[in-house]
Amino acid sequence: MFDIAWSTIKNRKGGFIAAFIAVFCGSAVVAACGVLLMSGLLSGVSPERYAGAAVMIGGKQSKDVAQNFDQHYAERVTLPASLAAEAARVPGVRGAVGDHTIAMSIAGPQGRTLELGHPLYGHGWESAALGPFSLTEGSGPRGDQDAVLDTALARKAGVKVGDRVRLAVGTTGASYRVTGLTTAKAGLDRQSAVFLTDARAAQLSQRPDRVTAIGVLAEPGADAGKLADRLAKALAGSPEPISVYTGTDIGDLEFLDVGQSRGFLVALSASFGGTALVVVVFVVSSTLGLAVHQRRRELAMLRAIAASPRQIHSLIGSEILLVAAVAAVLGAGPGFLIAGTLRDAFAAVGVLPGDFELSYNPTPAAAAVVLCVLGAQLAGFIAAFRTARIQPVVALRESQTEPPRLSRVRLNAGRILIVLGLAAAVVLPTAIPGQLAIAGAAGSLLILMFGCALIGPQLVKLVTGLLAPLLRRFRVSGYLAAANTSANSRRLSAAVVPLALGAAMALMQLSTLSTVEAAAGHQAATGVVADYVLASDxxxxxxxxxxxxxxxxxxxxxxxxxxxxxxxxxxxxxxxxxxxxxxxxxxxxxxxxxxxxxxxxxxxxxxxxxxxxxxxxxxxxxxxxxxxxxxxxxxxxxxxxxxxxxxxxxxxxxxxxxxxxxxxxxxxxxxxxxxxxxxxxxxxxxxxxxxxxxxxxxxxxTLRVQRPDEFAAVQQGQFAQQSWTNLIANSLLLLYVLIAVVNTLVMATTARSREFAMLRLIGTSRRQTRRMMFMESWVVVITAVVAGVFIAVPPTVGSSLAMTGRALPHVDPVVWAGVAAFVALLGWASIALSTRSALRGRPIDAVYTGD
Structure with missing residues (x-):
């Protein structure tokens, strides 16, 4: 069967190229989601200030959640300072040092707060051994007004040993004498460091009885992993849960934003990856459905010469397996590049650290290949189901003309999905408010999309019927366009569905974003009734x-x-x-x-x-x-x-x-x-x-006086950061859908080269054929826009109701008009350019070589 399948692929490249592109891009999207998920589970940042410690002991920074991913705490979980003495008694430990970490700011040469581009932390001098930090000049601090600066910080502040520098904790400042300069063995790229006396650091931390973390220095030759196990057992009786860290995992303890970023990536990729997989299967199914539809005559002939339904499924399955396997393998590689682009975008809006490194391993690629091949196989089975099961005589008849109506099962299934989608979008937010309502409203878009896909031919016929009087005014071209769209509604539906999905996704995402931003901005602006706002820079x-x-x-x-x-x-x-x-x-x-x-x-x-x-x-x-x-x-x-x-x-x-x-x-x-x-x-x-x-x-x-509206703008900006995160993730899906739209429209148009040739042989000119396709493109575009708006409005209303309590979303007419214009341009350009390509060459050649 694979020999026949390979022969078919070589001789019918058009449809298989389209399927290849759909699976290729789908594999890249799924692989990108997998890379983000694996990065959330495995990635990290190398330690800097704790690089010299064999083992670090910290508070447990996450909450164990049954049947779900653990949630990371936003604040530092501190430890009792007394645990350092207990850790020091464990065999193999040379010393245990408690670290106080205090967020600080430093004044520059003109007395203004120095912009460093990263945090400045103060510590006790004893914790310098965890770097290890070594003095390059001067001596360690001896009094409460002494300080040792890292050399890069001293250079930026323009100070040297013997100078005085002003350091502040919050808005409380003090003058310190610089007694020395120091450098860390691992370097400081994510922070700057100031060392004070241990007593002063404990005082400034406001909790002298607790420490940020405990660093363990090992005896020569001690194995860090085994030492960590001994420490975990020795401190298991602690009244507060602890965690021990070794190697690069110490970076999670040193930098809280790393652990939080990992949790963010896990949550995002888990939820987004499921949606992406559904969209990929949907788009691949639509593309393969059109490809199988264009082969009706060939498959009907096979049925007529006694090919069994099982053999038809086996043939199509073999073809899809060959195409999907190659496409998925080749597409998985670009998925790693897409993941890097997403990481950069998330870093640009501030939800990921700029130096957060992704974890690249073959697992996401392998998963993408398996999922995309299985999804393509399932889509191919569904697409070939009717042709393989109906009687050979009926198959031959339908290879020339489409069935006059959709099956009752398909119509009822489509109607049920539409009702369920409307219920999830509008009814759920009123019956089950809260986060479940938001998830239901967002998920209703896909349910509505599946429902519209099932009744898509009916939608095309409806729009064609409304536009028919207008089309027929253009004599030959208009008459042909009306006749074609009415007789080939299934074929046009395959082109309409992805275009409508792209329009719906864009409309919903942009409208939901503007609705919530508008509500947040209004609340922040009207909620601050104070005369003045004091803030810190x-x-x-x-x-x-x-x-x-x-x-x-x-x-x-x-x-x-x-x-x-x-x-x-x-x-x-x-x-x-x-x-x-x-x-x-x-x-x-x-x-x-x-x-x-x-x-x-x-x-x-x-x-x-x-x-x-x-x-x-x-x-x-x-x-x-x-x-x-x-x-x-x-x-x-x-x-x-x-x-x-x-x-x-x-x-x-x-x-x-x-x-x-x-x-x-x-x-x-x-x-x-x-x-x-x-x-x-x-x-x-x-x-x-x-x-x-x-x-x-x-x-x-660091103190500054703000107006209430300035404070409100900051509040709105913080919320916009979260909204842009969702928009960035969904933009990847939208891009994939747009590629699928162009792919499907080009495939559907170029496959009609034989039809165009026949029209030209009976006297239709190139201009009339192009005009016919121009009118057909408007049927496709109008149907897609109508369906897209129908699909987007209920989820948008539901999301607004769930998040703001108002059923009326914030709709920007310019945005909606822009999306409609973009859909129209995309649909028209894809059909027009592929029509020109299909009209090249002599008509007689196309008749004998076309499908």
Missing amino acids: ATGLSPELAGTVRAVPGVGTATPVIRSQVMLTYREIDKMATRPFSAQGVDPRGIGRTLDLDVRKGNLEGLSGDTVALSWMAADTAGLGVGDTADVNLGDGAEKKLKVVAVYGNGLGFGDVTLPHDLLTAHTTDRLDAALLVTAAGAGDRARVGTALTGLAQHTP
Whole structure:
């Protein structure tokens, strides 16, 4: 059978080239998703400041989630400082050093905060041995006002040994004498380092009883892996869960953003990869369906000479196996390049570190090949099912003309899918609100697409019937176009489906993005009712700044705001689920004069102690109301049961979880505020307060005064970063669909070269044939746009309802018109250019050589 299949492929290259392109591009997309997934599981960054440690001990930075990927904590999980002494007693340990890590900023030569392009951390001098750091000049710090700088930092700050430098933790600064310069053995590319005395570092960390991590220096000849096992056993009785790290895994402990990025990639690729695979199978199925449809006469002849259905399936399966296997293998390689491009795009919007390296191994390529070949085989079986099963006489009749109507089973299946898609898009957000509603609305697009694909020929006939009077005004060309589109609705449907899918995906993604951005921007802009906003151009605001500002004459209310991320654990249908949510901590005293969260139930006055306020989205997702108890993991993993005291509406603008300021602060890494909202006691005090705050900023390191609208823009920008992440991922699918559109349209048009030749032999000119195809292209384009809008509107409405509570999405007419124009241009250009190619050569040659 493979010999016959290979012979068929060589003599019918057109359809198989189209199938090859579809599988090739599909394999690249699936492989790219696989690379991102493997990178989330395996990739990392080499350690720098801990490069000299054989083993590092840190807090457990992730939450174990049953039947799902572990969730990474947003904040540093610290350890009791006393564990260092326990670790030092383990055989094979030469020494154990506790490290305090303090986020700092440094003033430049003109006194302004120096822009380094990466974080600056302060540490105790004893932890320099973990680098190991070696002094290149001067000596180590001896007093509380002494500091040792890494040589690159000293060069940027323009200081040398003996000079004084101003360092700040938050907005609290102090002057230090530079006693030495040092360099790390592994180099410092992701950070700068300042070393203080151990006592000073412990004091600045605000938690002298706890350390960021514990570094273990091994005895000469000790094996790091075995030492790590001994340490894990020795410290297993610790009241807090710990993790031990060796080799490059130490980078996960040193750099929190690496572990968080890995978690992001795992979650993104797992969800996006499933959607990508469905779209790839859908597009390949559509392409193969058209290819099999164009071979009706050949397959009907085989049935007429006694070929069995099994033999027909075997022949088509062999052909597809040969084409798909080669295409999938060749396509997997470019998938690695696409993954790199996606990594660069994610890094550009700030959701991945710029130096995050992907993990390249053959597993994603092998998986892409297997999945694409199996998907192509399944698509080929479905495409050939009718031709292989019907009676030979019927097959011969249908090889000349299409069946007059679709089967009842196909029509009913299409209608059922459309009803299910509409229910998932519109009904689900009202019946099951929250994150499930968002997922249902997004997934409804594919359900609607499958439904429209099944009834696609009916849609083409409907549009043709509406356009027929207009087409027939153009005599020969219009009459032929109307007759062709009516008689060959199945063939045109195969061209319409991918074009409609591309239009629907683009419309939904852009509309959902603009809807949520508009809602977030409005909430942020109207929610800040303070007169002034104090922020930092470095690490954050010191907690004591709020008291200083409250003492300023004329200040009525000062509300500190700290930001983090927490996790809610709740029952989702029949199992427990854990999901991260953005969080803020606020002081509820007088909050109504600085911040309007649009409280809908309860009130924020009781936001103290072990309490929490939730956005309506978070409350609906977790199934919680005022008075209920929420299971919360704070930023550093601390488990809390918090009473819900309020449900509010402005979650998109300010975060889905609002906690008491002191509670959230105690479980953040740096314990620094993100902003301080200030309102004057009266309208007459605003100018005086503004002048006083400006003067305070001039004498306070890193402090700046913002207008409320500037703060709102920052809030909106943070949300836009998350939205752009989804758009980047889905743009890959959209690009694949667009390639499939061109591929299908070109295949469908060039396969009609024999038909064009026959028309020319009976007197139709080239111009009339091109005009006929121009009119047919408008039938295809209009049908695709109508179907695309029909498919995109329900998910867009559902997504708006699920995320903003409003059924009316933010629709930009220019964007929708632009998408429609692009679809029209793409469809017309693909058909027009392939028509010109098919009309080349002598008609008589095409009659005898065409299909």
